[in-house]
Amino acid sequence: MSTNAVVPNAAAPVNDALLAAFGDGQEQVTKEFMMLTNGQTYIFKVLGAIHELESSVGRRKNADGTNQKAWEVCNVYNFADKKQYQLSVNQVLGNSLKESYPNHTYIGFTFRVTPTEVKAGRGGNKYQRYNIVRGELKGVPSPDATPYVAPVKSESDAPVDKVADKAPAHVDEHVDDTPEDKTPEAPKTPAPAAPKAPAKK
Secondary structure, three states: OOOOOOOOOOOOOOOHHHHHHHOOOOOOOOOEEEOOOOOOOEEEEEOOOOEEOHHHOOOOEOOOOOEOOOOEEEEEEEOOOOEEEEEEEOHHHHHHHHHHOHHHOOOOOEEEEEEEEEEEOHHHOEEEEEEEEEEOOOOOOOOOOOOOOOOOOOOOOOOOOOOOOOOOOOOOOOOOOOOOOOOOOOOOOOOOOOOOOOOOO
């Protein structure tokens, strides 16, 4: 029996020149969770759309055995420590952003958010209140946001709610629901033929 084990070649370590050329990179792929603490103020830039965290689907159960709602998160850039996070977005915070900025137009904006107090709701439930202000940090660099593109449901559907980095706070969409005129066109009368010249004798 051979005792010679096959050892893979070790990759060369990165050097200072490569690290300097790489810089800060373009996007932080692995992100830590960011939870907002009551009474603390945060300033962050929203980098992506609010979405369900797939790994949380079916993870928590209700008393009757049904699945609880999946956690919602969005990618943000926290200016305090200059890091990107997956922000945990509860129902109140998510509804505030979605209602004030429909069609994901909150993406690319910078917000100052302070969880203020916990209030009693219906049925004995409690909910967190927030003070949310949109603004700018002039002269402070931050990563670019990822514009939202709606998923295409069929070949005939095209993404229509693309959002630019500087999307307006509110979008008023006008849909022309005037029924299309289906009146058939009147038949065209052919022009009369020109008279023929008399034949020469």
